[in-house]
Amino acid sequence: xxxxDGLTKxxxxxxxxxxLTLEVREGDRFGFLGPxxxxxxxxxxxxxxxxxxxxxxxxxxxxxxxxxxxxxxxALVEGPAFVSHLSGRANLRLSDxxxxxxxxxxxxxxxxxxxxxxxxxxxxxxPVRAYSLGxxxxxxxxxxxxxxxxxxxxxxxxxxxxxxxxxxVRDLLLELNRQGTTVFLSSxxxxxxxxxxxxxxxxxxxxxxxxxxxxxxxxxxxLVQVLTDDVAQAVALLGPVxxxxxxxxxxxxxxxxVRLNAALVGAGVRVRALNPQRRTLEAAVLEATGDGTDxxxx
Amino acid sequence: MxxxxxxxxxxxxxxxxxxxxxxxxxxIVAVFLAVSDVAPRPGTGPAFLSAVLDNGALYxxxxxxxxxxxxxxxxxxxxxxxxxxxxxxxxxxxxxxVRPVGRTRLLVAKLxxxxxxxxxxxxxxxxxxxxxxxxxxxxxxxxSVSGTELSTGAATLRTVLAVLYVGWSMLGVAAVALFLSTVxxxxxxxxxxxxxxxxxxxxxxxxxxxASVQPxxxxxxxxxxxxxxxxxxxTRDLVRGTALQxxxxxxxxxxAWANFTTKDVTx
Numbered sequence: 001x002x003x004x005d006g007l008t009k010x011x012x013x014x015x016x017x018x019x020l021t022l023e024v025r026e027g028d029r030f031g032f033l034g035p036x037x038x039x040x041x042x043x044x045x046x047x048x049x050x051x052x053x054x055x056x057x058x059x060x061x062x063x064x065x066x067x068x069x070x071x072x073x074x075a076l077v078e079g080p081a082f083v084s085h086l087s088g089r090a091n092l093r094l095s096d097x098x099x100x101x102x103x104x105x106x107x108x109x110x111x112x113x114x115x116x117x118x119x120x121x122x123x124x125x126x127p128v129r130a131y132s133l134g135x136x137x138x139x140x141x142x143x144x145x146x147x148x149x150x151x152x153x154x155x156x157x158x159x160x161x162x163x164x165x166x167x168x169v170r171d172l173l174l175e176l177n178r179q180g181t182t183v184f185l186s187s188x189x190x191x192x193x194x195x196x197x198x199x200x201x202x203x204x205x206x207x208x209x210x211x212x213x214x215x216x217x218x219x220x221x222x223l224v225q226v227l228t229d230d231v232a233q234a235v236a237l238l239g240p241v242x243x244x245x246x247x248x249x250x251x252x253x254x255x256x257x258v259r260l261n262a263a264l265v266g267a268g269v270r271v272r273a274l275n276p277q278r279r280t281l282e283a284a285v286l287e288a289t290g291d292g293t294d295x296x297x298x
Numbered sequence: 299m300x301x302x303x304x305x306x307x308x309x310x311x312x313x314x315x316x317x318x319x320x321x322x323x324x325x326i327v328a329v330f331l332a333v334s335d336v337a338p339r340p341g342t343g344p345a346f347l348s349a350v351l352d353n354g355a356l357y358x359x360x361x362x363x364x365x366x367x368x369x370x371x372x373x374x375x376x377x378x379x380x381x382x383x384x385x386x387x388x389x390x391x392x393x394x395x396v397r398p399v400g401r402t403r404l405l406v407a408k409l410x411x412x413x414x415x416x417x418x419x420x421x422x423x424x425x426x427x428x429x430x431x432x433x434x435x436x437x438x439x440x441x442s443v444s445g446t447e448l449s450t451g452a453a454t455l456r457t458v459l460a461v462l463y464v465g466w467s468m469l470g471v472a473a474v475a476l477f478l479s480t481v482x483x484x485x486x487x488x489x490x491x492x493x494x495x496x497x498x499x500x501x502x503x504x505x506x507x508x509a510s511v512q513p514x515x516x517x518x519x520x521x522x523x524x525x526x527x528x529x530x531x532x533t534r535d536l537v538r539g540t541a542l543q544x545x546x547x548x549x550x551x552x553x554a555w556a557n558f559t560t561k562d563v564t565x
Contacts, residue, residue, distance in 0.1 A: 048396045050563040070398035077396070081389025083306065090309075098302045099397035143393065 001026050001151050001182045002047060007056035009042055016042040018206040020056070024184055024199075029177050031197030031214070032186040035289060039206040040186050041078060044155050047184075048075055061151060071100050074149035076157055080140025084129035088120060088139045091128060095143050102147070114142040119168060133160035141169065145176075152176070155186045170196055194281050204289035217284040220276055224254045226264065227273040234269050251277075299403050303411040316373050317419050321426040323369060324361035328427075332434040345524045346443075350435055357431020358424040358457055359527060362464055365423055366520060371496050372489075374416050374468045378475035379489030381408040382558065386483040386565035401559045409476060409551070416468040420461050442529040456531075460523040463536065467520050470543040471496065473550035474516075480558040483565050513538070516546055 002024040009017040017039040024030045034040045045051040047058055049065040060069045082091045092111040096102065102110060115121045118138040128136065137160045144152060152173070158166045173196060177183050187193055193200060194214070202210035210217070227249040228234055234250050235242050244251035249272075254260045257276050264271050307313055331337060331351060340348040344367075346360035382405070385391035394404060431437075442448050448456070475492035482488050499515040502508040512518050519539025525532040 045392075045562075045564070048392075049398070050392055050395055052560070052562060067398050067400060070396055073396065075393075075396045077392055079389065081393060083390065084388070085311065086309065094302055094306065095393065095397060098299055098394060098399050 001028070001061055002030075002184065003059040004043075004047075005057050005059075007043070007046060007058060008054050009039075009046060009051060010054045016206055017046070017053075020203075020206070020208055022201060022208065022211070024182065026182055027177070027180065028199050029173070029183045029197045030185065031193030031200040032184065032203065033190065033193055033200055033285060034188065034203030036188060038203045038289075040188075040203055041155065042206075043203065044075075044077055044153060044186055047153060048073070048077065050077075067100065071147065072150045073153060074144035074147060074151070075153040075155075076140050076144045077153070077155045079156070079159065080136050080143070082128040082136070082139065085127050087125045088123050088128055088131070088135075088142075089115070089125075091139070092143060092146060096146055099147075110146055114146045117145055117172060118142045134162060134165050137161055138165070138169075141172075149181065151182045151184065153184045153186075156188075157185065158189075158192060166192075190282050190285060200281070202285050202288055209288040210284065214281070217281050218278045220278050222253055222255055223277040224252050224257050224260060225273075225275040225277060226250050226252055226260070226271060227275075228264070228269055228271050230269045233267070234264060237264065237267050237269065249273075299399055299407040300410050303407040304414055307411045307415060313377075313415060313418075316376075317422050320365055320369055320373060320419050321422050324357070324364045324423060324427050325430050327364055328357065328361075328430045328434050345521060346527075349441065349443075350431060352435070353437065353441060354431030354433070354435030355428070355437040355453065356441070356527075357435065358427035359460060359524075360431070361423050361427030362420065362460060363521065363524065366464060366467075367500070370416075370419060370423075370464075370468065371471045371517075372493055373419060374412065374471045375475045375492040375496070376485075376489045377415050378412045378472040379479050379487075379492055380485040381412060381476055382479040383482055383485040383488045384479075386563070387485060389565060391565055392563055395563060402555065405476075405480075405555060405558055409472065412472045412476065413465070413469060416472060417461075417465050420464050420468070424457065424461055443524065443527045444529040446529045448527075448529070456526045460526050463523040463526070463540070464520075466540060466543050470516055470546040470550075473547045473554070477550040477554040477557070480554050480561065514542070516543070518542070 002022060004020055004022040007017055007020040008015070020043060032040055042051060046053050047060065047065070049070065058065050061072055063069045083094065089111060092114060093107060096107050096110060112121065115123065118141045120135065120138050120142060128139065131139065137157070141157060144154065158169050161169060173183050185193065185197060197214055199212065200210070200214055201208055223243060226234060229248070231245060231248070231250060235245060238250070238252055241253045242250050243253055252260060257274055261271060261274055335351065337348050337351045344360065345363040346356050350357045350360050382391065385394060395401065471492060474495055475488055478488035478491040479485065496517055499517040503512055503515055503518050519535050519542060522535035522539045525536055
């Protein structure tokens, strides 16, 4: 769906995006992560033809970034924006009429469907400037969904939403993805990406530092946390594989939690819980990236 | 896209408020003239005003002459300066472009919408001028500036030509403002830049020392539409004015296109 090859953007002497190779496959839920100022937005803008690359190429839905391909892409870039003195409906109608595709007679239906998808179907004729931040965000999402796109490019789509709203948006994106829409989600919120995405790419200072299946960054670490009241007994039984000792448990190196549990219980240790540890995405990302680039230290 | 831009223009309160104000100015002037019955001496004040007391049918032309030097070009510069920069500032430009609307197509639609605004303003001013003029001063056969009488048909034709000439002059203003609008993301800066050019041009036109550059200044031939009401029509300045505006329009529209189609949209 998206393929970039050696994508580079320089502003004067500053290199915002450096030799980026990105691949998003059909049906992916791709999470594009990176600290603020790492070049995420510049990359998204290049994917959408807003910013022209200094060098390198973007392939969008198997073609050039242009009228034919962009017509099948829905986007939310750096917050929603509307004609503020018109209502949400009027804005969607104008947006629908502005570009290619779709008949005039089905416009009302498309607009109503998009509003319903984001939970704004009951919205009245108030102008957009009277909307709350969350309503605007939903309307922005509705505008992206208006043309039933094959690819959704979303930049911080849950910005300004309350926890319920975030949940609704996530469920909506999952449902759309089940129906075949590819989702490209750019965010600096790890939790959001972790909850939604199947593949991730991590950008740091304009370079892609990690790219792959989400699962491969969440491998078991080979450590198991055992919670028990019989700490001393457990340590005596397990010996050198105990890595760490807490007041209410131990951290054990073990590849097989089942056998570990059987051994402990067999020896009369009262096991309350057994937690095999996994690497967190956060650890993987922090390992791969440096300080945030908006940090200005001496 | 053109239909969308026209709809946006017509649904915008600013459009109607500014046109109402444009029409109000000649109305105020007419009321003062009618109440005091003191016309400017011939040769002073805005064109035609000295003659309107005798014949209200001349007032549309007088109304155009009143708004043309300053009010109308400022209004056109504000609307044209807002065209691209206003979308950029509101953040809607990126959504239009990814919708997708081609950049050239968007620029053309904006230009058409600005022209529709200018023509609408000119026509409203002329129609208001006619209504106010004939009500307050009465009407009669239209005398030309040269003293001979014009038939109603000829007078209407000349008024229409005057409206078109003023519209063409405003297109020159619109082209400059539209170019600046593609350069900056601030609609205010774009409008101000275009107005600055017009004020500079206006000052130089009035200055004898700058006679050598005057034939090339954008505002030099604006008031030549007055020549349409002479008998016979004095075409020299009209032709020069039309050609000069044509050059300004072509150059600045080409610059606007070249800049906008190759520009990074970071707003």
